[in-house]
Amino acid sequence: MSKQNKGESASRGRRDFIRSAGILIGSAVVNGSNAGSLSYDTEAPPQTQNRDIQNGFFDIHLHTCFPRLPEIARPNRTHYPSPEVLIEMMNNAGIAKAVVLSTLSPECRYTIVTPEETLQICNKYPGRLVPFCNFDPRYLTNSTKANFLPLLKAYKKAGFKGVGEYIPNIFLDDPLNMNFFSQAEEAGLPLTFHLAPQKGGYYGCVDDPGLPRLEKVLKSFPRLIFLGHSQVFWSEIGTLKNPEERKGYPKGAVEREGRVVELMRKYSNLHGDLSAGSGFNAIARDPEFGYRFMEEFQDRLYFGTDIANVPQNLPIVPYFRKLKEERLISAEAYEKIAWKNAANLLK
Numbered sequence: 001m002s003k004q005n006k007g008e009s010a011s012r013g014r015r016d017f018i019r020s021a022g023i024l025i026g027s028a029v030v031n032g033s034n035a036g037s038l039s040y041d042t043e044a045p046p047q048t049q050n051r052d053i054q055n056g057f058f059d060i061h062l063h064t065c066f067p068r069l070p071e072i073a074r075p076n077r078t079h080y081p082s083p084e085v086l087i088e089m090m091n092n093a094g095i096a097k098a099v100v101l102s103t104l105s106p107e108c109r110y111t112i113v114t115p116e117e118t119l120q121i122c123n124k125y126p127g128r129l130v131p132f133c134n135f136d137p138r139y140l141t142n143s144t145k146a147n148f149l150p151l152l153k154a155y156k157k158a159g160f161k162g163v164g165e166y167i168p169n170i171f172l173d174d175p176l177n178m179n180f181f182s183q184a185e186e187a188g189l190p191l192t193f194h195l196a197p198q199k200g201g202y203y204g205c206v207d208d209p210g211l212p213r214l215e216k217v218l219k220s221f222p223r224l225i226f227l228g229h230s231q232v233f234w235s236e237i238g239t240l241k242n243p244e245e246r247k248g249y250p251k252g253a254v255e256r257e258g259r260v261v262e263l264m265r266k267y268s269n270l271h272g273d274l275s276a277g278s279g280f281n282a283i284a285r286d287p288e289f290g291y292r293f294m295e296e297f298q299d300r301l302y303f304g305t306d307i308a309n310v311p312q313n314l315p316i317v318p319y320f321r322k323l324k325e326e327r328l329i330s331a332e333a334y335e336k337i338a339w340k341n342a343a344n345l346l347k
């Protein structure tokens with residue numbers, strides 16, 4: 001199979017070539033010392049040991065999984081990077097350390113990444129990758145009586161530093177979510193969530209314009225740190241001009257501060273994950289507004305990329321380099337958002 005893949009890849013684009021390379025690396029690992037078993041080599045390659053975090057980024061949000069069969073991909077043929085390709089992408093972008101998210105709820109997935117797979121991957125790169133575990137609130141009993149606490153405690157003990165990416169496509173304040181959030185709060189793990197504009201056709205928890213359900217959960221679980229993410233969340237950095245803005249990346253000046261700003265002022269347990277086009281757009285669409293926003297919330301914002309493809313454009317990387325070089329925000333705020341906040345949160 002590997003020979004055939006190699007031959008075909010010559011005529012394909014770079015993406016497919018890297019894809020094949022990922023598969024080959026994966027096969028080599030599985031067929032090597034662990035031939036015949038499902039376990040993977042856990043010895044860390046020497047070049048990937050802990051790097052100086054102070055000179056690099058701490059990425060709060062990215063995705064990877066061990067290589068799947070070549071056909072197991074999204075309908076447009078894209079797929080997550082393999083761990084080896086991910087580390088290469090991180091090295092190229094100056095990302096010293098990163099949170100690897102698990103994705104369990106089925107909405108819009110082409111494959112599931114369990115906490116166990118995430119932990120195996122992170123254990124291969126100590127000092128570089130930090131694991132987040134995950135649950136779907138319909139697990140166990142599919143009722144508000146489900147007790148996730150023993151499982152959350154077990155994952156915490158095993159080294160997981162948070163929960164996410166939390167994406168069930170049900171209302172954010174659905175009783176099943178409320179039950180799960182109370183137990184995540186009890187376990188003392190932060191939670192990265194994705195918001196969706198509606199049920200169906202999207203992944204993520206549903207909230208309405210103005211984020212009333214988010215306010216309800218922030219108020220209900222004051223000790224649970226919520227890391228906000230996605231278009232629906234970040235489009236409300238400014239007041240919405242129309243509900244359609246929630247589905248994309250609203251451009252132009254932030255004329256009036258939106259609900260995200262208001263909620264962050266009111267609830268200290270709301271933190272901001274700046275990853276993906278949505279987080280980047282929120283701080284970059286109106287540069288002066290973005291600098292003020294980052295100064296004000298410098299203790300609760302986190303650099304992030306949301307790497308989930310090979311290759312992938314990471315516009316936040318040159319943006320952050322420019323922030324530092326041209327001193328567009330204070331050195332203190334820069335250091336906190338680029339790596340310190342994540343290092344403190346995920347100790």
Ligand SMILES: [Zn+2]
Pocket residue numbers: 061062063101165306308
């Ligand atoms: Zn993501």
